[in-house]
Amino acid sequence: MERNQIVSLLQYGHTAVSKLLFDYYAKIGLNETQMMILLHIHRFIEDGYPFPTPSELSERVSLTESECTELLRSLIKNDYLEMQKNQDDSQVMYETYSLSPLFKRIIQEQYSEPEPDKDFNQEGELYEIFEQEFSRPLSPMECETINVWLDQDKYKTELIKTALHEAVLAGKLNLRYIDRILHEWHKNGVRTPKEAKDYGEKFRKHQTGKTISKEKEKPPQYPNINWLDES
Template sequence: MNQDEALHLLKYGSTTVSNLLFDYYAEIGLDEKEMMMLLHIHRFIEEHHPFPTPAELSERMALTNDECSSLLRTLINNGFLDMHKNEDDSQVMYETFSLDPLFRRIVEALYRPAEENRTEADEEGGIYQLFEEEFARPLSPMEFETINVWMDQDKYSAELIKAALHESVLSGKLNLRYIDRILFEWYKNGIRTKQEAKSHSERFRKSTSSTGTASKEKLPHYPNINWLDEP
């Protein structure tokens, strides 16, 4: 066989695969062996053979029949491959593989960062509107800056800031200085989420009810709020 014949053999056919599969397969949890099997299945489907057996896959891969069977089960169980039962015009049942789950996972990975960033931006933008609604007036430039510092420098989450605002409303102390004290106390006590803030408030409520009047030194700087009143 001369070089021209060898070159012709290399070009005898091609399988079209999106570059997104190569860019995102590791991100969605596939290893190289799993990805290679899915590529082989993709080629079989393009060749109008949508249900290759483990033996047929083994002939094209450096895996035994049993290893191919095990890998197929893993791909199906992990949601990267579907197996469908079909019926032809003669009512004969047959099975096919589908790579739709793989493609859906790729699309989800492709758009997930943008969706997460947009959700976070929407949530942070809604904080300013929420403060203005509770204050019943527009925020001053200094108040905008204070809220910005909470999010950008102090790294308080949007849900925690909203929870602190809610406490200040219920306590009748609606000002940013008081809310800042609440957030500082929560941070000092390792509280990072709304649920943790609720639990902290409940523990304090139980402590004060069991001991009667707590000393001023042990009292937190924010009020004891009944979280069940939350709308």
């Protein structure tokens, strides 16, 4: 390569792109194709041409004009890109693209505080509740069982508390019984305390109905009378 060609390449220019775009585009829901379109729009804006057409974008990427049109619509609809109307000194209206929505979303993502993990905060309380109901300290094996529910089975702490409540109502305060309750709920798609409560009520109604049905099936009981005893 000749020296003049090298100089020409160096003078071609550079586009300044914030590192935030590279660090956060995936976190705010953009894929690589969408990101590349936005980078090209950024380049057009820097070059003083703020409203490239789908055809002009298609010439720079491996997408058809119609695909670029759909991408632009999607980016505007999902608040990554904005079309702005402007007016020049001659009162002529013209449109431009703005990447302000994109950077707003990145800033929101960067400074948003994660919601506190309620389950994490409640785990310590969970062991205390079990010990209160059992009226004794938990054994190491019992603690390990609760750990398995939380870490491996991924049961929510509120659901475990609800299962404990069901065991208290049934008068069966042991972890094997509670484990069967949790397994039964999981098998039947029960994931929240409200769903567990509804499921428990349906189950109890069903059991009551079976008991009444069995009682109706019993033959009538007569007093044990000795008909020969006439005295």
